[in-house]
Amino acid sequence: MIRFSVLGSLELQTPQGAYVPRGPKVRKVFALLLLRANQIVDVDTLTDELWDENPPRTVITTVRTHVYHLRKMLDRESRVSTVAQLLTTQPTGYLLRTAPDQLDATVFARLVDQARVLLAQEHVTEASHLLRKALGLWRGPALANVAAGRVLGRHVLHLNELRTRALELRIETDMLLGRHRELVAELRGLLAAHPLNEWFHAHLIRALHRSGRRGEALAAFQDLRALLDRELGLEPSPELHRLQHEILTGTPAEVRPAHQVLAGLPVDARAVS
Missing domain, CATH: 1.25.40.10 (Tetratricopeptide repeat domain)
Known part of the structure; x- marks a missing residue:
């Protein structure tokens, strides 16, 4: 089972070892989705965290890009077949599913x-x-x-x-x-x-x-x-x-x-x- 750590450094823990996501904004997206695990995190909340009051004009595309990189990381490092269900796109935002013992x-x-x-x-x-x-x-x-x-x-x-x-x-x-x-x-x-x-x-x-x-x-x-x-x-x-x-x-x-x-x-x- 893969596990997630936020009580200390943000990490993805797998049987192969621990992995820290690259890129400060990808880490922010990952952390926010984890701390609101099994809840939809809307795009406005992600935007507020990533850019405060100065979002780029391409904010939707940029958020999608960060989520894309997060998905690629989860797929590459976790080596499990359920990544597509782990992080899903919702009508208003994104949802990261975790089991009770994963976080x-x-x-x-x-x-x-x-x-x-x-x-x-x-x-x-x-x-x-x-x-x-x-x-x-x-x-x-x-x-x-x-x-x-x-x-x-x-x-x-x-x-x-x-x-x-x-x-x-x-x-x-x-x-x-x-x-x-x-x-x-x-x-x-x-x-x-x-x-x-x-x-x-x-x-x-x-x-x-x-x-x-x-x-x-x-x-x-x-x-x-x-x-x-x-x-x-x-x-x-x-x-x-x-x-x-x-x-x-x-x-x-x-x-x-x-x-x-x-x-x-x-x-x-x-x-x-």
């Missing part, structure tokens, strides 16, 4: 959705495993080798947001499983890349506290307070202040039930398209 973004969405169901049923270990599997599908930023225009740009933002939400949910499941010490290093790494993300700061402080590292947890709070004041002129959120109070007073760190964790992390993974 990595679809598999990612399904795994996260399944993990949420498991978490709602208090099957935390199984949920954590599926979330790790889902996040393991990512090979870098979405469509890393595509110069996304304003249409694809919205899809990329959406996919990256889903990735962040899935990562947060996986961290929450690991907290429920008592993996606090293991999370400290990971959260420090995430904060090196996202220094102003208060959610990551809160979970680092909480992980340190639950690991018995009370002094480091309080120091992490003060580091955040100084950072927010210096960069944004803001104080940490009320939640973080409550967390600091818990640590100072020796209040046991709160461990929320799985259903409360799920309610606080709205990951609508099915909305990838």
Whole structure:
């Protein structure tokens, strides 16, 4: 079976190896058809992505040419007899058909959705495993080798947001499983890349506290307070202040039930398209 990858570089994956379409505009057409797989993508949408507000006078012919090259690539690289049915011309645009397991973004969405169901049923270990599997599908930023225009740009933002939400949910499941010490290093790494993300700061402080590292947890709070004041002129959120109070007073760190964790992390993974 051929497979398609958008969670990282755009690729067509075949038994013979991976292939990246040539030509920036052919890659854009391919990416847009994949991210709206099994839906008709009209010519106006393709035009908006390819040329923004400055389409050529021969726009219809040019779009047809890019689709033609995409079809030739699929035929040449996939070596399957169903390419004619894979990418079809419709009255208003084009339709790329994919099976449920062919597109990595679809598999990612399904795994996260399944993990949420498991978490709602208090099957935390199984949920954590599926979330790790889902996040393991990512090979870098979405469509890393595509110069996304304003249409694809919205899809990329959406996919990256889903990735962040899935990562947060996986961290929450690991907290429920008592993996606090293991999370400290990971959260420090995430904060090196996202220094102003208060959610990551809160979970680092909480992980340190639950690991018995009370002094480091309080120091992490003060580091955040100084950072927010210096960069944004803001104080940490009320939640973080409550967390600091818990640590100072020796209040046991709160461990929320799985259903409360799920309610606080709205990951609508099915909305990838």
